[in-house]
Amino acid sequence: MGISLSNIDKSYKKQIAVRNITFDVNPGELFGLIGPDGAGKTTIFRILATLLLPDNGKATVAGLDIIKDYKAIRNSVGYMPGRFSLYQDLTVEENLNFFATIFGTTIAENYDLIKDIYEQIAPFKDRRAGKLSGGMKQKLALSCALIHKPKVLFLDEPTTGVDPVSRKEFWEMLKRLQKRGITILVSTPYMDEAALCDRIALIQEGEILDIDTPQAIVDKFPKDIYNVKADNMYKLIQTLQRYEHTYSVFPFGEFVHYTDKRVTFKTEELQHYLESSGLNAITIAPTHADIEDAFMELAKK
Amino acid sequence: MKRFIGFIRKEFYHIFRDRRSLFILFGMPIAQILLFGFAITNEINNVNIAIQDHSKDASTLEIINKISNSKYFSIKQIISREAEIESIFQKGKIKAVLNFEKDFGRNLIKEKSAKIQIITDATDPNTANSITNYINAILQNYQLEKNKSIQIDYQIIPQTRMVYNQELKSVFMFVPGVMTIILMLVSAMMTSISITREKELGTMEILLVSPLKPFQVIIGKVVPYIFLSIINAAVIVLLSIFIFKMPVEGSLFLLGAESVLFIITSLALGILISTISDTQQSAMMISLMGLMLPVILLSGFIFPISSMPAPLQVISNIIPAKWFIIIIKGIMLKGVGLAFVWKETLILIGMTVFFIAVSVKKYKIRLE
Amino acid sequence: MKNENVIEVENLTKAFGAFKAVNAISFEVKKGEIFGFLGANGAGKTTAIKMLIGISHPSSGKAKVVDYDVYTQPEAIKRNIGYMSQRFALYDDLTVQENINFFGGIYGLSRKVIREKSKNLLVELGMHEISSKLVGSLPLGWKQKLSFSVALLHEPKIVFLDEPTGGVDPITRRQFWEMIYKAADQGTTIFVTTHYMDEAEYCDRVSIMVEGKIEALDTPKNLKQQFKVTSMNEVFLKLARNIE
Incomplete structure (x- = not known):
């Protein structure tokens, strides 16, 4: 149920987006991709979510090949893209209902998984998604990504532009999801969030600088x-x-x-x-x- | 199936929540029909003209009376000097000046010919042409009357009858055209915009990474607009029947079926547009420029195809609207059945299949 | 100098119907100060800034920016301040030089002044060799540094920075703050919002807005003492949590 990438390259026209990306995420791990905007994080997510084809290299998600088995992957992952990608003119409940329906399930069926997230926004369930605050949008998007009980969760910069309080709550939610056995790959430009991951990959300009536990990475620092x-x-x-x-x-x-x-x-x-x-x-x-x-x-x- | 219905429900939410577009969607056909029906017309009525009479005899007076008694012209001014003509036209009220030569009546009898000059303001050439024709007709008529007493060897008396549109009502010409434009716009533009909107918002990413199949997404986008377009088509037909007394000589059922066919052709075009554009803005531009203009200019809606230069006539064949206009004019005005429009119908079906095939081929299951 | 305060706000309020987005806030900002304006999403920061830069009319209260009244002299305020937001900074489809010329032009600088200033600015940023490149092709960090320099082009008395460093890499983020320090050192007042709590520590004074009100306003050092914690992050979390 893990994720594995080996030697992934991807360019757009002549612009290199990512180069020689290799890392493994163990089943049940909370793995962080840490790097600034433009480092190539979104490209990696899109390749894993089967939305982009890599130029070179191989990758699997939950044991499924991202090219051959793309349909099976699409059924079993939860994906939350970088920008807010829900229907602004639909209410909170309508959005959740819609995503439940297209994944062939219902809110009731999987409610226990999203319960503690959804309860926080339930008082606003009749409000249009476009009118929610940043933190609440994030929670709704996460609920929608979880509604079909995915085994693997891709979260592309879920906390960007969100205030520290909402960010902290969001990470607490991720920790609880991890306890339920979901493998989580999350990216963030906020370096202080790295410490909350099991392991991290530092990434800049399309290349991985280092992969390790947060503690090991700071321990390696060569100077006083x-x-x-x-x-x-x-x-x-x-x-x-x-x-x-x-x-x-x-x-x-x-x-x-x-x-x-x-x-x-x-x-x-x-x-x-x-x-x-x-x-x-x-x-x-x-x-x-x-x-x-x-x-x-x-x-x- | 449940997924699909859920998707369509969502599409209707989008449509009904966007009040402004909804208003345009249903307001536009009504406004256009009324506009074309009442305001824009090729008919001539009460055109203001001026007279310069150098002769002032019995025959000129007769002619002037004849003209001013017709409902087409009203004589607003009598002028005496040539120089005035220029300034009259510049003011813009007078559209034509009739200039009788000196000794008009005497020449007519003695010389068997007399000259009358018709000067028209040709800033609007169509009107100028019509004015000239109407005046000529009145003069002809006058001659015939005069010659009744005189026996000539032979005489041709043309008798014209305008079939299918006895009163030459231009609204009969516009209704099929407007209906075509509206169906095309609603179907093609609205679907292409609603698909590209999902791309722009980023929701397409999530839809792709879901068990929904691409064809379900596309059909789901199209179904609501089929309904809306059918309602629109019905509104247009009802308006033209009850307000403009337009006849529907042929079968209403056939008219409906052909309309649905054309709606589907347009929707297929809309899907095709959405596969080649990434933003709502470019989808709208392509729909307006790529569909509206050719429909107006090349479909035979306003400008007759037979009077176009040969290359444009050839191009007009690839415009679906042309065939649809032929079909509905046939059904509504001539009352023909499928036996007479099967060729055009087949062409439309062929185009639809082609558009759908290309869209399916071009539709991306990934982001690039 | 008679008056050292460049921003004076008293009971400033903005209400949308019954909801008070900004609820009677009062504070002063001194000349040359780096003033951090913090708050959770939806706490009313953006609404408050919009009033201060003269693009939104307050419901009640008083506010003076650079000695001009926000009610009656918004145009004078706009001429005397610089503004940079994360969402919109520069035109991606214009070159570096064209952007500088355009923004210099809308603040009424003469061609000669723009030419001189842009030369200095480009050399200082190390961007003189890429001045004919499209801004859209530059890395985010460069864009943000460039747009800060452009916001300073007309020598405003105050610069408002709305989340200027979001998503920027850590090195560029620090270079950006060095630019802020330099501008402040030269007497420009900096009014900045951020979600990075370490950046809050860089400010001379910090205000924290919670649900439309300013709940804390002091130097980072005093705030940490007051809340008996060691970092601004904890101050922020304590304040926002207490309210809920």
């Missing part, structure tokens, strides 16, 4: 990272960028993540440099890399 802070953020970044020993400097929340070129690095030296550049209230403390650090480091190469 320091949280640096001062009274003037802009000046701090500029001063650090001019520093001869700087390897990388990136703002991270209230801090700047700093890595040094040298193997042995003394914080006092940096402290001194920053003070002499006219910065005050300086703090320098070691910290852990997060997914974004890892992504930026991998993307550099």
